[in-house]
Amino acid sequence: xxAGTAPSRGGFRRLLRAEWTKFRTVRGWVLGLAIAPLVxxxxxxxxxxxxxxxxxxxxxxxxxxxxxxxxxxxxxxxxFVHRSLTxxxxxxxxxxxxxxxxxxxxxxxxxxxxxxxxxxxxxxxVMVKDGTRQGSAYAxxxxxxxxxxxxxYDFTQDIAGRPGGVSNGxxxxxxxxxxGDELTGYESADGRHWTVVGTARPAGLPDTVQVxxxxxxxxxxxxxxxxxxxxxxxxxxxxxxxxxxQVAVEGETSGGAWERDDIGVTMEPDGSTPHHPGxxxxxGDTYTVTGVGDIAPLGDGQRIESTxxxxxxxxxxxxxxxxxxxxxxxxxxxxxxxxLAGPRRGRVLAAKATVIGTVTxxxxxxxxxxxxxxxxRILRSNGNPVLPVNTFTELRVIAGVAALAAVSAxxxxxxxALFRNSAAAVTAAVAVIIxxxxxxxxxxxxxxxxxxxxxxxxxxxxxxxxxxxxxPHVISYYAPSAGYYPLAPWAGLSxxxxxxxxxxxxxxxxxxxxxx
Amino acid sequence: MKRHLSAEWTKLRTLPGIGWLLLAxxxxxxxxxxxxxxxxxxxxxxxxxxxxxxxxxxxQVGQAIVAVLAVLVITGEYGTGLVRTTFTxxxxxxxxxxxxxxxxxxxxxxxxTGAVLASVLAGRLILPGNGFVPEHGQPLLSLADGxxxxxxxxxxxYLALIALLSLGVAVxxxxxxxxxxxxxxxxxxxxxxxxxxxxxxxQKLLWQISPMNAGLAVQATTRLSDLPLSxxxxxxxxxxxxxxxxxCGGLLLRARDA
Numbered sequence: 001x002x003a004g005t006a007p008s009r010g011g012f013r014r015l016l017r018a019e020w021t022k023f024r025t026v027r028g029w030v031l032g033l034a035i036a037p038l039v040x041x042x043x044x045x046x047x048x049x050x051x052x053x054x055x056x057x058x059x060x061x062x063x064x065x066x067x068x069x070x071x072x073x074x075x076x077x078x079x080f081v082h083r084s085l086t087x088x089x090x091x092x093x094x095x096x097x098x099x100x101x102x103x104x105x106x107x108x109x110x111x112x113x114x115x116x117x118x119x120x121x122x123x124x125x126v127m128v129k130d131g132t133r134q135g136s137a138y139a140x141x142x143x144x145x146x147x148x149x150x151x152x153y154d155f156t157q158d159i160a161g162r163p164g165g166v167s168n169g170x171x172x173x174x175x176x177x178x179x180g181d182e183l184t185g186y187e188s189a190d191g192r193h194w195t196v197v198g199t200a201r202p203a204g205l206p207d208t209v210q211v212x213x214x215x216x217x218x219x220x221x222x223x224x225x226x227x228x229x230x231x232x233x234x235x236x237x238x239x240x241x242x243x244x245x246q247v248a249v250e251g252e253t254s255g256g257a258w259e260r261d262d263i264g265v266t267m268e269p270d271g272s273t274p275h276h277p278g279x280x281x282x283x284g285d286t287y288t289v290t291g292v293g294d295i296a297p298l299g300d301g302q303r304i305e306s307t308x309x310x311x312x313x314x315x316x317x318x319x320x321x322x323x324x325x326x327x328x329x330x331x332x333x334x335x336x337x338x339x340l341a342g343p344r345r346g347r348v349l350a351a352k353a354t355v356i357g358t359v360t361x362x363x364x365x366x367x368x369x370x371x372x373x374x375x376x377r378i379l380r381s382n383g384n385p386v387l388p389v390n391t392f393t394e395l396r397v398i399a400g401v402a403a404l405a406a407v408s409a410x411x412x413x414x415x416x417a418l419f420r421n422s423a424a425a426v427t428a429a430v431a432v433i434i435x436x437x438x439x440x441x442x443x444x445x446x447x448x449x450x451x452x453x454x455x456x457x458x459x460x461x462x463x464x465x466x467x468x469x470x471x472p473h474v475i476s477y478y479a480p481s482a483g484y485y486p487l488a489p490w491a492g493l494s495x496x497x498x499x500x501x502x503x504x505x506x507x508x509x510x511x512x513x514x515x516x
Numbered sequence: 517m518k519r520h521l522s523a524e525w526t527k528l529r530t531l532p533g534i535g536w537l538l539l540a541x542x543x544x545x546x547x548x549x550x551x552x553x554x555x556x557x558x559x560x561x562x563x564x565x566x567x568x569x570x571x572x573x574x575x576q577v578g579q580a581i582v583a584v585l586a587v588l589v590i591t592g593e594y595g596t597g598l599v600r601t602t603f604t605x606x607x608x609x610x611x612x613x614x615x616x617x618x619x620x621x622x623x624x625x626x627x628x629t630g631a632v633l634a635s636v637l638a639g640r641l642i643l644p645g646n647g648f649v650p651e652h653g654q655p656l657l658s659l660a661d662g663x664x665x666x667x668x669x670x671x672x673x674y675l676a677l678i679a680l681l682s683l684g685v686a687v688x689x690x691x692x693x694x695x696x697x698x699x700x701x702x703x704x705x706x707x708x709x710x711x712x713x714x715x716x717x718x719q720k721l722l723w724q725i726s727p728m729n730a731g732l733a734v735q736a737t738t739r740l741s742d743l744p745l746s747x748x749x750x751x752x753x754x755x756x757x758x759x760x761x762x763x764c765g766g767l768l769l770r771a772r773d774a
Contacts (some may be wrong), residue, residue: 043709047713047718050715050718051713051715052715126761130613306712309709311708312704312708313701313705318668319697320697324693324694327693426693426696426697426700427580427700430580430696430704431580434700434704435577435580438704438705438708440706442711446557448555481711
C-alpha cells in the first residue's frame with residue numbers, strides 16, 4: 001500500500017483537475033452557481049431595505065436596547081432598593097411573602113382582565129450590581145415564582161438552588177456576600193443554617209457597587225396561530241409584590257435612607273409619566289417592593305440570520321446544479337469516458353463531490369458574508385433593532401451557511417449519482433432538504449412535530465444559522481417558526497453531513513457494482 | 517386534434533414509471549394528511565384549527581409528485597430526442613402542447629380526486645380520536661358541508677393547475693432538473709418568503725402572488741375575512757401563473773428550434 005500511495009495521490013489530483021475543468025467549462029453550471037448566491041444576496045438586501053421600524057415620539061428614534069457584559073441584548077427592568085458598598089461585604093434579607101397580578105387576555109372588550117398570581121420567573125431577592133445603568137454587571141440570589149431559589153449573574157448565567165416558593169408560613173432567607181471579585185449566594189429556611197447556592201464572578205465589577213434588594217416580573221407570554229401561518233406572540237403585563245424584612249448589610253456602606261430606582265421603567269407617550277411603575281412601601285422594618293420587568297437576555301427581535309430569507313431559494317439552485325453535474329454525464333454518455341480515464345470509480349465520484357462541494361462552499365461564503373454583513377447594516381440603519389452577537393457567532397453563521405450549501409450540494413450530487421435521473425434526484429433533494437424546513441417553519445404543524453422534522457431530516461442543517469441561543473431561565477416561544485431550532489448549530493449540520501455521507505457511500509457502492 | 521390527443525395519450529400511458537407516480541400521488545397525499553391529522557389534538561376547551569385544511573394538508577406533498585409527472589411528460593421527449601419525431605409527425609407545435617396539456621389535466625384530475633377523497637376519509641377517521649369532536653366545538657368532517665366540499669373540490673383543481681404550471685415551465689426550459697428547481701422554488705420557497713419579511717404591506721403582496729399560498733386559500737374554511745384573498749380568487753392567482761407559464765412555453769416552443 002505504501003508504494004502505491006504517492007502515484008495514487010497524484011492520480012486524485014489529476015482527477016480533481018479534470019472535474020474542475022468539466023465544471024468550469026459548462027456555461028449553464030457556472031451561471032447556475034452564480035445565480036444562486038445572487039438570489040440570496042438580492043432577496044436578503046431587498047427584504048432588509050423594505051423593513052422599517054419606527055417608535056413614534058417626537059424624534060421617531062427607537063431607544064437603544066441595553067447590552068449586557070457579554071455583548072448580548074438584555075432586558076434590564078426591575079425595582080431596586082439599594083445603597084453603595086465599597087470593598088468586601090454583603091447583604092442578608094428575608095422574603096416573607098410573594099404575590100402578584102397577571103393580566104390575561106380580555107374576556108370582554110375593553111375591560112382589563114387581571115388575576116392574582118405570580119409568573120414562574122417572577123424574581124425577588126438580593127443583588128450586587130455595578131451601578132444602576134441598564135445592562136451593567138450584577139449577581140443576585142433570589143426566590144422565583146415557580147422555580148425555587150436561584151443564583152443568577154450577568155443575565156445569561158443561572159444556578160438552581162432549593163426548589164419551592166415563599167409563603168407566610170415558610171419565608172426564605174437570602175444572602176449575597178462579596179470577597180474580592182467573587183460573590184457567593186446563600187439561602188436558608190431559618191436564618192441560622194445556610195446553604196451555598198453558587199458563586200459568581202461578574203465581569204469587571206468595580207470596587208464600589210450598589211447592594212440591595214429587588215423585585216422583577218417578566219410578561220406573561222401567550223402565543224396565537226397567525227393567519228398567514230407562523231404565530232403571533234403577546235407578552236402581557238404582570239407585576240410581583242414581595243415583602244422583605246430582617247435586612248442587614250455588612251461592609252463599608254453609605255449610610256442614611258435606602259435609594260430607590262425603578263430601573264428601565266417605560267414612559268407614557270408624554271415622556272414623563274411612568275407606564276406600569278414599580279413601587280416601594282415601608283412599615284417598621286418590613287419593606288414591600290413592587291416590580292415589573294425582567295433581568296434576562298433578550299430573544300425577541302430581528303437577528304442577523306433574518307437577512308438570509310433567500311437561502312432556501314438559493315439552495316434550490318445549488319441542488320439543481322449539483323444534480324446536473326453528475327446526471328449530465330450519464331445523459332451524454334460522458335461517464336464512460338470519465339471512467340475509462342479514471343477506472344477507480346469511487347475516486348472519480350469522490351473527486352466530483354470534492355469539486356462541487358468546494359465550489360459551492362466558496363459561492364456560499366460570498367453570498368452569506370455579503371448578505372449578513374450588509375443586510376444587518378441596512379436593517380439597523382432603517383431603525384430595526386437587530387439582536388447583537390459577537391464576531392465569533394457572526395463568523396459561525398456565515399461559515400455555517402456556506403457549509404450548509406456545500407453539504408446540501410454533496411447530498412444532491414450523491415442522489416443524482418444514485419438515481420442517474422435528474423428529475424428524481426432534484427425532487428428527492430428538495431423533498432428532504434427544503435420541504436421539511438418549510439413545513440416546520442411556516443405551516444400549521446404543532447411545535448413538537450416541527451421540532452422532530454428538524455431533528456431527523458437533513459433540514460436539521462438549517463440550525464447552523466441560529467445566532468441567539470435558547471435560555472432555560474427565560475420563557476420565550478422556542479419554536480422553529482420563531483427561529484429556534486431543536487438541535488445545536490453544529491449538531492444540526494452534523495445530521496445533514498451524516499445523510500450526505502450515507503448517500504455518497506451508497507452512490508459509490510452503486511457505481512462500482514453497476515454498469516455505467 | 518383527436519389524432520393529437522390519441523398520440524399524447526399513448527405516449528403518456530407508456531411513459532416508464534407513470535403508474536408509480538400516479539400511485540404515489542394517490543397514496544402519499546393521504547399518508548401525509550393522515551400524519552398531519554395524527555400529530556394535532558383538540559383539547560376540550562376547543563381549538564383554532566381549520567379542520568378541512570388540516571385534513572387536506574397532504575396536498576402540499578402530493579403537488580410535488582404531480583409536478584414531477586408533469587415535467588417528465590415533456591422533458592422525457594427532449595431527453596431522448598423523440599420530440600423531433602413528434603414534431604415531424606405533427607408540425608403544429610401549439611396543438612401538440614394543447615393536446616399534452618389536455619391529457620395531463622385529465623390524468624391529474626383523476627389521480628387528484630382519488631388522493632383528495634382518501635385524504636378526507638383519513639381525516640374523518642383519525643381526527644375524532646384526537647379530540648376533534650362536536651363536544652369540543654369541532655364538527656365532524658363531511659363533504660356535505662358546503663365550505664368543506666369547496667375545499668376538497670378546490671384541492672383537486674389546485675393539483676391540476678400545478679400540473680399545468682409545471683408543464684409550462686418544463687416546455688420553456690426543456691430540462692428536467694432545471695424545471696423541477698424552478699417549480700419547487702415557485703411553490704415551496706416563494707410560499708415561505710412572506711413570513712421572512714417584516715413589513716405588513718410587502719407580506720400581504722408576497723402572499724397574494726405566491727402560487728402555493730394563494731392557491732391553497734381554496735382550502736380555507738375558517739376566518740375567511742382575515743385571508744388576504746378569497747378562496748376562489750386565490751385559485752385564480754394560481755390559474756394565472758399556470759396560464760402565464762403555458763403561454764411562455766408555447767411561444768418559446770413556436771419560436772425555437774426543437
